[in-house]
Amino acid sequence: MLGTDKVKFGIKVPDYPLDLILKLAKYAENSGLNSVWMVDHLVSIGVKRWDAYFPWSVLSALAMETRKVTLGTAVSDPHRLHPAVLAQAVMSVDHLSQGRVILGLGAGEAMNLDPYGIQWDHPVDRLNETVAILKALWIRESVTFQGRFFQLKNAFITPRPVSIPHPPIWIAAHSPRSMKITGQEANGWIPIASVLPPDRYREKLRFIQDVAQQDGRSMESIEPAVFIHTVIDEDRKKTRETIELPAKLMLLHWSPEVFKEYGHEVSEEFHLLKTVFNKETVEAMVRKAKELPFTPVEDRFVFGTPTDCVNGLKKYVSAGARHFILAFMVPPEKIESNLQLYVDHVIPEIE
Numbered sequence: 001m002l003g004t005d006k007v008k009f010g011i012k013v014p015d016y017p018l019d020l021i022l023k024l025a026k027y028a029e030n031s032g033l034n035s036v037w038m039v040d041h042l043v044s045i046g047v048k049r050w051d052a053y054f055p056w057s058v059l060s061a062l063a064m065e066t067r068k069v070t071l072g073t074a075v076s077d078p079h080r081l082h083p084a085v086l087a088q089a090v091m092s093v094d095h096l097s098q099g100r101v102i103l104g105l106g107a108g109e110a111m112n113l114d115p116y117g118i119q120w121d122h123p124v125d126r127l128n129e130t131v132a133i134l135k136a137l138w139i140r141e142s143v144t145f146q147g148r149f150f151q152l153k154n155a156f157i158t159p160r161p162v163s164i165p166h167p168p169i170w171i172a173a174h175s176p177r178s179m180k181i182t183g184q185e186a187n188g189w190i191p192i193a194s195v196l197p198p199d200r201y202r203e204k205l206r207f208i209q210d211v212a213q214q215d216g217r218s219m220e221s222i223e224p225a226v227f228i229h230t231v232i233d234e235d236r237k238k239t240r241e242t243i244e245l246p247a248k249l250m251l252l253h254w255s256p257e258v259f260k261e262y263g264h265e266v267s268e269e270f271h272l273l274k275t276v277f278n279k280e281t282v283e284a285m286v287r288k289a290k291e292l293p294f295t296p297v298e299d300r301f302v303f304g305t306p307t308d309c310v311n312g313l314k315k316y317v318s319a320g321a322r323h324f325i326l327a328f329m330v331p332p333e334k335i336e337s338n339l340q341l342y343v344d345h346v347i348p349e350i351e
Contacts, residue, residue, distance in 0.1 A: 007350050008323040010035030011339060012074060012227070014332040015044040016051035018058070024335060025062045029069045031343045036062060036069045037104070037325055040076040042112045043277050045253070047246075047286065050277055056089040063097035072102030074190060074227060074325060075172040078130035079108050079120040083150060084157065086130070087137040091161045099162040104190050105131065106172035109272040124177045125149070131169060131185050138166035170225065179204060183211025188223035190325070193316065194247070194300045195255045201226065202319035225323035226316055228302050231330055232341045236304040240294075246329045247297040248289035258296050266292070301329075306345035313350055324350075 011028050013021045013036060025036045038055040039045075059071045071093065076086065086103075094101045107123035120126065129147040136143040137157050145152040161167050170188030173179040174195055182189050189208055196204060209219040229250065231239040251258055252270045259266040268274065270285050297303075302312035313324060328338045 006322055007317060008034040009342075009347055009350075010037055010070070010072075010323065010325045011335075012037045012039065012325055012327040014335055015039060015041070015046075015053070016049065016332065018053065020332050020335075021053075021058060022062065022065060024339070025066055025069070027336060027339065029066045031339070033343075034070060034323070035072060035102070035325065036066070037072050037074040040073040040104075041109075042080070042116065045111075045250075045277065047249075047282055056093060059093050059101070060096050063093055063100065066097075066100075068100075070100045070102055071097055072170070073104045075104035075106040075170075077106055077108035077112065077120070077123075078126045079113055079118050079123070083130045083133035084137060084152070084155060087134050088157050090134075090167050091138065091157060091159070094161045094163050094167045095159065099167075101163070102168045102170055102188065103134070104170045104172060107175075107178060110274055111272070111277045115276050122148075124175065124181070127171075127178065128181050128185075131171075131181065134169065135166055135185075168223075170223070172227075173208070174204075176207075179208050180211050182222065183208040183217070184215045186222060188225055188323070190225045190227060192227045192229075192254060193302070194229055194250055196226075197300050198315040198319040201316060201321065205320045223323055224320050225325060226321045227325045227327060228313070228316075229327045229329050230301065230309060230312075230338075230342075231303040231328065232306060232309050232338050232346070234305060234341075236308060239303040239305075239308075243301060243303045243329050244294060244297060245286070245289055247301050248292050248294075249285055251296055251300070252285055252289060252292075258300070259292055262293055262295050264292060303329075306341055309342070309346045310349045313346065317350060 013024050028036050040055045041052045043050045044052040055073050090103045108120050113120045126149050129150050138161050143152050143155045168187035170190045171182040171186040172190045173182040205224050231243045233239045253272050256266045256268050302309050328335045
């Protein structure tokens with residue numbers, strides 16, 4: 001596998017089309033990457049297209065077409081599938097892949113829930129209950145659970161997963177409560193780099209590791225990953241032109257408060273906890289994004305020449321990251337060429 005024993009690399013495959021998803025998964029495996037990831041959305045984040053396939057179906061297909069790479073979601077939520085159904089879906093891909101599945105979990109986003117009338121109040125509490133139920137169903141012969149949101153009586157699923165003791169659960173934690181759950185229960189941490197620049201990544205990873213140790217777990221029991229949005233080209237100017245608008249849109253959606261650090265007050269009307277994606281919403285977001293400064297993008301995204309990207313990733317390595325998930329902010333047809341530059345010129349330089 002590419003990288004070193006300490007640092008791993010994966011790719012988020014595009015949301016569409018299906019033939020390119022399969023092609024890039026095979027390319028990732030043949031290039032020596034460690035993992036392949038899909039988002040788990042009902043509506044994809046986009047400007048003109050919002051295509052989104054059910055990840056457990058597509059990951060099942062990828063499991064049959066690959067032999068080495070780990071397959072995961074980045075990330076699922078605890079609201080759209082009952083924990084027992086989610087446990088069965090993950091178990092099935094675990095069997096098809098012979099133990100190569102990772103379940104990424106987060107607290108959820110309005111775009112995947114509100115338009116469909118799916119209840120998701122108290123999302124972190126639901127996340128906590130879901131993790132407990134998943135583990136119990138994967139490990140125990142019978143599960144009775146009386147929670148605030150879910151109730152099970154003498155429930156079970158078979159067959160047992162291939163992965164022992166159970167398929168890994170990675171949590172996309174950014175808030176103190178979800179980070180505490182990560183330290184206590186998760187096998188990996190999968191935050192987004194645009195929300196956590198390296199200095200804050202280091203701080204929050206230390207918090208998670210401290211929680212783990214206080215709970216009797218080793219720091220090594222949690223794999224510190226990071227979801228990196230990136231664009232690479234031999235011409236840095238081209239990467240800036242490519243990344244500027246989508247990166248600003250992402251900051252508006254994920255962390256609009258960051259613009260305040262640069263002297264711009266931005267409301268949270270487009271925040272992921274409030275916004276649903278449709279033509280009107282996206283047009284409004286684009287208008288707002290064009291008014292905002294580029295500096296936050298420079299500070300929170302990895303883009304530029306291969307050397308620029310090496311330097312950007314090394315900052316996260318120094319902060320403790322050990323598994324990079326590369327999400328290329330380019331049209332689907334340009335992902336392979338971006339990945340090739342990473343494989344040839346970036347990944348070999350990361351230790």
